Amino acid sequence: GNSVTQMEGPVTLSEEAFLTINCTYTATGYPSLFWYVQYPGEGLQLLLKATKADDKGSNKGFEATYRKETTSFHLEKGSVQVSDSAVYFCALSDSGGSNYKLTFGKGTLLTVNP
């Protein structure tokens, strides 16, 4: 079956530090990959996505590249801000007859200190 494994948290960084959150996946078909973010007290929001191998998703300074050879989709940001403090979820959607449901990782809590 499908699964997503992401870096255990929590992650604590100082403002302007470099961020990497690792994500690897297992899928039976050809998945699309997503990063969702959950800010304190808010619902899940799509941060970025990539639908095929070697695609790079980007948004708000965050980037992730779909690496089929390593089955990875690591999230990076060059300079984090306090406002980036949130829980980040890696997810996949497998089109192989699965009704496009999302399979999520456990989430990584990021805290950015001023």
Next chain:
Amino acid sequence: DTGVSQNPRHKITKRGQNVTFRCDPISEHNRLYWYRQTLGQGPEFLTYFQNEAQLEKSRLLSDRFSAERPKGSFSTLEIQRTEQGDSAMYLCASSPGLAGTETQYFGPGTRLLVL
């Protein structure tokens, strides 16, 4: 577009009681999903509707759970004879249903606490 809305936002109930949650997806969205999120975990898929048809149910959805989408618009999720293990955040998401893989838009969730 207004976003996905869910009601109630919070529900506290006693073990053994029945509860019902409502989800209003984004207008014109054909696909609707229910997920459950427990503390410290990512959301887990419960069930999926394409218009009014319920096309998939997870094995997490025991016989005490039932979901409907009678007119292909809003959806309800009912839990009968609630148990303490049902305590979780119940999330609803929708997507247009016009293409293959699409972005799912999530509601704020209904937080259930079973005492």
